[in-house]
Amino acid sequence: MLWFDHIKRSCLVLFILLSVVLQAGCSVAPWERGNLAKTQMLIVPNPNRTALRRHVFDSKESSNGGMGAAGGGCGCN
Amino acid sequence: MAVINKGKRTLAALSCAAMSLPGMEAKAAVPVADPESNVQYGYYREQGDRMQAQVYHSDFILPFADRVELTFSTDFDTYVGATPLYSAPKEIPDAVSAASFNFDAAWHMSSFLTRPDDLSSDNPLATDTSRTEVKELQNKVATEISLREGPNYYEGFDSAGMFAAFIAGGPAGALAFYDAFIATNPSAKSQFLKEEKVVAIERFLNFSVDPLGETQQKMAQQPRESRTMPILGTNLYLGPVTLGFSGGFSNEPDFNSAFGSSHLSWEFNNKLSAISLGYSLTSNDITRLGGGHSAGHHSGFNEELDESSTFNSFTGGFSQVLSKNTLLQLNAGFTAQRGYLSNPYKFVYIRGEVTAEEYYDLVENTAVDDGDWAKYTDLEVVGIDIFREVRPEDRDQWFFATQLNQHIPALDASVHFNYRYYTDSWKIRSHTFELDWYQSLPFGMTVTPHVRYYSQSSAEFFGPYFLAPREDGHYSSDYRLSSYGKVSSGLSVSKQFAKGVRLDAGFEYYIHKGSLKMGGDGVGDYADITSYLLNASLNVNLSSLSSSMGDHKGHDMHAHHGAHPPAGVMAGHMLGKAGDLMVGYQYMYVDKAGDTVRGAHNASDESIVNNACAGKTCSSKAREMIMHMHMFNFMYAPTDWLNLMLMPKIISMEMDMEILPGADLDEAHEGAHLSEGLGDTLMMGLFKLYDNHRHHLHLGVGVSAPTGNIDATLSGLEGTDLQGYGMQLGSGTWDLKPSLTYTGQANSWSWGAQANATKRLQHRNKDGYALGDEIQGSVWGGYSFFPWLSASVRGVYTAQGSIRGEYDGESLLSAPTDFPENYGGEFWDVGIGMSVSPSSGNLAGNSFSVEWLQPVKHDYNGYQLEQDGSLSVRWGYAF
Numbered sequence: 033m034l035w036f037d038h039i040k041r042s043c044l045v046l047f048i049l050l051s052v053v054l055q056a057g058c059s060v061a062p063w064e065r066g067n068l069a070k071t072q073m074l075i076v077p078n079p080n081r082t083a084l085r086r087h088v089f090d091s092k093e094s095s096n097g098g099m100g101a102a103g104g105g106c107g108c109n
Numbered sequence: 110m111a112v113i114n115k116g117k118r119t120l121a122a123l124s125c126a127a128m129s130l131p132g133m134e135a136k137a138a139v140p141v142a143d144p145e146s147n148v149q150y151g152y153y154r155e156q157g158d159r160m161q162a163q164v165y166h167s168d169f170i171l172p173f174a175d176r177v178e179l180t181f182s183t184d185f186d187t188y189v190g191a192t193p194l195y196s197a198p199k200e201i202p203d204a205v206s207a208a209s210f211n212f213d214a215a216w217h218m219s220s221f222l223t224r225p226d227d228l229s230s231d232n233p234l235a236t237d238t239s240r241t242e243v244k245e246l247q248n249k250v251a252t253e254i255s256l257r258e259g260p261n262y263y264e265g266f267d268s269a270g271m272f273a274a275f276i277a278g279g280p281a282g283a284l285a286f287y288d289a290f291i292a293t294n295p296s297a298k299s300q301f302l303k304e305e306k307v308v309a310i311e312r313f314l315n316f317s318v319d320p321l322g323e324t325q326q327k328m329a330q331q332p333r334e335s336r337t338m339p340i341l342g343t344n345l346y347l348g349p350v351t352l353g354f355s356g357g358f359s360n361e362p363d364f365n366s367a368f369g370s371s372h373l374s375w376e377f378n379n380k381l382s383a384i385s386l387g388y389s390l391t392s393n394d395i396t397r398l399g400g401g402h403s404a405g406h407h408s409g410f411n412e413e414l415d416e417s418s419t420f421n422s423f424t425g426g427f428s429q430v431l432s433k434n435t436l437l438q439l440n441a442g443f444t445a446q447r448g449y450l451s452n453p454y455k456f457v458y459i460r461g462e463v464t465a466e467e468y469y470d471l472v473e474n475t476a477v478d479d480g481d482w483a484k485y486t487d488l489e490v491v492g493i494d495i496f497r498e499v500r501p502e503d504r505d506q507w508f509f510a511t512q513l514n515q516h517i518p519a520l521d522a523s524v525h526f527n528y529r530y531y532t533d534s535w536k537i538r539s540h541t542f543e544l545d546w547y548q549s550l551p552f553g554m555t556v557t558p559h560v561r562y563y564s565q566s567s568a569e570f571f572g573p574y575f576l577a578p579r580e581d582g583h584y585s586s587d588y589r590l591s592s593y594g595k596v597s598s599g600l601s602v603s604k605q606f607a608k609g610v611r612l613d614a615g616f617e618y619y620i621h622k623g624s625l626k627m628g629g630d631g632v633g634d635y636a637d638i639t640s641y642l643l644n645a646s647l648n649v650n651l652s653s654l655s656s657s658m659g660d661h662k663g664h665d666m667h668a669h670h671g672a673h674p675p676a677g678v679m680a681g682h683m684l685g686k687a688g689d690l691m692v693g694y695q696y697m698y699v700d701k702a703g704d705t706v707r708g709a710h711n712a713s714d715e716s717i718v719n720n721a722c723a724g725k726t727c728s729s730k731a732r733e734m735i736m737h738m739h740m741f742n743f744m745y746a747p748t749d750w751l752n753l754m755l756m757p758k759i760i761s762m763e764m765d766m767e768i769l770p771g772a773d774l775d776e777a778h779e780g781a782h783l784s785e786g787l788g789d790t791l792m793m794g795l796f797k798l799y800d801n802h803r804h805h806l807h808l809g810v811g812v813s814a815p816t817g818n819i820d821a822t823l824s825g826l827e828g829t830d831l832q833g834y835g836m837q838l839g840s841g842t843w844d845l846k847p848s849l850t851y852t853g854q855a856n857s858w859s860w861g862a863q864a865n866a867t868k869r870l871q872h873r874n875k876d877g878y879a880l881g882d883e884i885q886g887s888v889w890g891g892y893s894f895f896p897w898l899s900a901s902v903r904g905v906y907t908a909q910g911s912i913r914g915e916y917d918g919e920s921l922l923s924a925p926t927d928f929p930e931n932y933g934g935e936f937w938d939v940g941i942g943m944s945v946s947p948s949s950g951n952l953a954g955n956s957f958s959v960e961w962l963q964p965v966k967h968d969y970n971g972y973q974l975e976q977d978g979s980l981s982v983r984w985g986y987a988f
Binding site for chain 2: 071
């Protein structure tokens with residue numbers, strides 16, 4: 033089954049990455065996180081703009097997911 | 110916290126501060142301390158006369174309890190423009206394409222197959238060019254067959270008689286006999302009529318296909334439509350775990366969607382790592398009345414539709430701090446879409462789905478209605494060889510995405526790299542790459558250039574057109590399912606002001622091309638298109654504000670402003686101190702229903718028919734009109750004697766028409782007409798003239814900019830008949846709006862009065878008319894039952910002139926609302942209102958008021974629909 037293969041593969045990839053990054057990240061002390069706390073370092077620095085662009089991409093492209101922000105409807109032609 | 114020495118204390122304090130800073134999620138894992146609000150405007154436009162959309166967004170985040178915040182957002186979109194309907198290997202003559210809103214395929218086919226000679230010259234089809242081509246084609250086939258068959262061509266031909274004539278008079282005798290038969294039997298039918306017609310159809314269909322020709326895209330104009338989407342949500346902060354829930358719905362004329370989602374994130378490993386899980390459920394109803402795209406004036410074209418679909422969506426994510434300047438996020442998701450997934454407005458061109466013989470059979474078996482097609486095809490026929498698209502009823506979608514954020518301390522910049530791989534059970538695969546550079550600049554500015562590349566392969570059932578039927582019965586020519594690539598790049602600029610106010614603006618340009626597909630095997634260039642997106646947003650973060658203003662928050666700021674005037678009074682309140690800001694929202698609802706009134710008395714239908722349409726006979730009248738107006742209010746006090754106010758608004762109106770007895774049905778229109786979008790924008794200065802805490806007097810000088818559309822048409826299609834004046838979203842002129850307001854208070858009592866006016870600054874707007882000028886006076890009194898709760902009574906007098914000039918564009922001129930003299934009048938109303946404005950606690954700074962305005966005596970100019978009353982609701986937050 034196609035989707036089962038996808039799950040298996042993605043779990044494996046995730047597991048490997050997880051173990052690598054968990055080790056890598058241990059060294060950052062709380063007081064060293066000033067840069068990480070900046071707005072520009074957020075995963076989504078401007079949620080409204082992201083939601084607007086997502087709406088455009090969702091209605092003009094055939095892929096979706098992975099860009100945050102919830103919503104429904106079409107709003108397209 | 111145990112403290113051992115001074116050095117460690119500092120370290121501990123810093124650690125605590127850092128721990129409470131926003132972590133890896135889009136939002137800090139702490140609830141907001143004060144309300145936060147965003148408004149955004151977006152404009153999307155495709156090249157030429159293709160789609161253009163305007164998107165208005167607003168949201169609020171409110172702290173509710175220590176660990177809980179509430180979120181609310183609304184989106185309002187309007188969109189209009191041409192959209193591709195289908196594509197074909199050759200431009201098909203208009204009469205046989207479904208682009209006509211009056212298309213009836215069966216009727217067309219049967220009319221083509223009527224013997225040309227049987228068509229009388231006064232039939233409108235006789236002059237139809239594409240029909241002429243078919244007529245010629247059929248004549249040619251008839252000639253060919255009659256040459257081939259000779260005397261056998263005609264039914265009932267006396268072959269034996271012709272033979273006798275040949276014996277007696279030779280070839281000349283036979284020819285004379287033949288000519289005499291034709292002359293005496295003008296209606297003699299060919300014995301080969303079936304063959305003649307089938308061959309003609311076959312040739313006609315072949316004529317429509319040119320496999321070597323360039324693919325042509327057939328467009329259709331879409332009427333203006335709008336979508337409203339409110340979403341409510343809550344976030345619960347439970348230490349390392351954050352739970353979020355949200356739900357909402359999206360309403361369009363033909364697509365209603367309800368959705369709910371839940372989200373969990375868990376920070377661990379000293380907040381260096383986080384896992385998130387999400388689930389969302391979306392339920393869609395796709396409905397359509399038979400007829401045009403939305404309720405309206407087109408017949409044929411669309412069958413009634415009532416379908417639904419359900420999406421279940423699961424996402425999982427992991428994010429990890431890799432170093433003090435690096436953050437990585439991995440995401441994966443699965444969505445199962447089930448149900449009706451087709452686009453009901455997209456067609457496909459399929460050769461051979463209905464054969465020439467079947468077309469012939471259909472026509473010969475007379476009773477031509479939609480049902481008959483079912484004998485030949487499972488698809489919905491919308492034109493000759495043109496069908497409504499059909500997509501599979503299930504679709505499984507997968508995506509894997511990763512984002513890497515790298516901060517560059519030397520430049521105070523951050524780079525975001527994003528990649529997404531997508532695949533689904535329709536065999537679409539896509540790759541998306543995005544690079545954003547966030548560059549901090551002095552004065553709170555951030556500039557972000559970004560580039561994006563997207564490439565997808567096509568759905569397995571996609572084709573620009575189909576020269577043979579597909580076995581699985583799935584077809585789509587929607588260019589969004591084709592294989593193509595898209596490159597975009599843009600720039601956004603952000604400026605952080607003091608007081609937690611941020612402005613953002615951005616621009617992005619898109620190039621969609623078949624040839625940009627990764628690997629190069631994209632679809633042809635017929636669907637290439639460019640587009641752009643503009644956006645501007647304002648973010649007001651009151652958390653920053655309260656920290657910058659120290660203990661300012663919660664002080665008794667309203668005592669010296671005077672009590673709030675009733676909700677329906679515009680510009681009746683000033684901010685008290687230099688530097689104060691206010692954001693507000695006001696909603697107004699107006700309902701006009703029931704009788705049409707002339708002056709102050711009900712008018713009979715007979716009187717309307719004969720007198721309300723300026724000498725013409727009225728054929729329709731309005732039965733009900735409902736208006737919803739959403740006004741957004743921003744106020745700022747640069748000094749303590751001046752307030753600046755900006756008020757954009759969004760209006761949504763619906764008018765229900767009915768046909769008057771004895772009406773001329775060609776002109777009459779009935780049913781619901783809609784008009785929605787941005788209204789006129791008010792800019793105003795308020796000048797304090799006098800204030801001794803008990804008595805307050807201010808002057809308002811406002812200008813209303815004509816940002817509202819005044820081209821709303823009955824069908825929603827541009828360039829067709831205009832709706833009545835009252836259904837337009839703006840005045841179309843620059844207007845002056847002066848006002849003088851007095852307020853007073855003593856103990857629990859408050860009172861006030863306002864005089865205001867609207868003066869049109871232009872003689873005519875671009876459509877040839879100007880709305881009437883207006884003056885209004887109102888007087889009110891109020892009593893506070895508690896310091897935070899008061900009630901008010903208000904008397905209002907309004908005088909409004911009738912419209913000057915008249916439409917110089919197309920208008921049906923068939924209902925009282927189409928005539929300038931049926932506007933304006935003198936109105937006396939009484940308002941009853943309530944106001945809540947807590948001066949302390951979590952909600953301090955908020956004011957909330959509501960007022961119902963009840964007509965007492967209305968004296969209308971001409972013939973107008975009687976007003977039932979209006980409701981105003983106002984919320985404001987001053988800080």
